[in-house]
Amino acid sequence: MIIMQAQGVGRTFNGSDLFTGINLEVQTGARIGLVGPNGIGKTTLLEILAGLNPPDYGQVTLAHDISIGYQAQDSGLDSERGIFDELLTVFAPLIAMEKRMHALEAQIADPALAKDQVAFDQTMKQYDQLQHDFQEQNGYGYRAEIRGILHGFNSGKHLGHEGRYPIRRRARPPGPGQTAAGKA
Numbered sequence: 699m700i701i702m703q704a705q706g707v708g709r710t711f712n713g714s715d716l717f718t719g720i721n722l723e724v725q726t727g728a729r730i731g732l733v734g735p736n737g738i739g740k741t742t743l744l745e746i747l748a749g750l751n752p753p754d755y756g757q758v759t760l761a762h763d764i765s766i767g768y769q770a771q772d773s774g775l776d777s778e779r780g781i782f783d784e785l786l787t788v789f790a791p792l793i794a795m796e797k798r799m800h801a802l803e804a805q806i807a808d809p810a811l812a813k814d815q816v817a818f819d820q821t822m823k824q825y826d827q828l829q830h831d832f833q834e835q836n837g838y839g840y841r842a843e844i845r846g847i848l849h850g851f852n853s854g855k856h857l858g859h860e861g862r863y864p865i866r867r868r869a870r871p872p873g874p875g876q877t878a879a880g881k882a
């Protein structure tokens with residue numbers, strides 16, 4: 699199944715085209731690498747595909763039940779956080795659902811609630827719905843998915859349990875007209 703499609707996508711900066719006519723399709727389960735020289739426009743394209751910026755030309759369409767997690771190239775990664783925890787931030791909505799489920803579980807286990815049949819039924823209904831949505835959104839699989847991604851990068855063996863090594867931020871190479879210490 700196609701989950702994303704780009705048609706005729708292009709970006710202009712300062713009156714000149716960085717790229718035009720990008721057509722692509724992303725299928726379910728695809729793993730795609732985007733390779734190109736520095737400054738060619740990879741990040742610009744990914745930001746358009748992720749919906750962070752609109753394209754100047756063309757359009758991007760997304761299957762209705764798809765949401766996008768985006769880990770920016772230079773996102774100000776928190777050096778205290780491990781790679782696993784950094785990737786977890788992409789799943790913040792699922793983590794919030796998980797917390798809500800735990801809170802409801804505690805309420806359901808409380809004998810006081812069982813005495814109020816209406817409130818008990820309401821809480822159970824709410825829990826069932828939440829659990830259904832959580833499962834649909836891969837709530838029971840996202841941690842395994844993160845581990846799979848890290849192993850895909852061959853990082854797993856360096857990371858120990860769930861990759862709790864702090865990220866060392868790499869200094870960005872100086873851009874044109876700049877020195878490592880600042881603007882030339």
Ligand SMILES: Nc1ncnc2c1ncn2[C@@H]1O[C@H](COP(=O)(O)OP(=O)(O)OP(=O)(O)O)[C@@H](O)[C@H]1O
Nearest residue numbers: 711712716734735736737738739740741742743771
């Ligand atoms: N907001 C902007 N205004 C003007 N030019 C920009 C802007 N953002 C990016 N550019 C320029 O667009 C070009 C593509 O940048 P982009 O960051 O997408 O390249 P990249 O392929 O991701 O590079 P890298 O390999 O270094 O990550 C660069 O020349 C960059 O200077």
Ligand SMILES: [Mg+2]
Nearest residue numbers: 740741742771
């Ligand atoms: Mg880039």
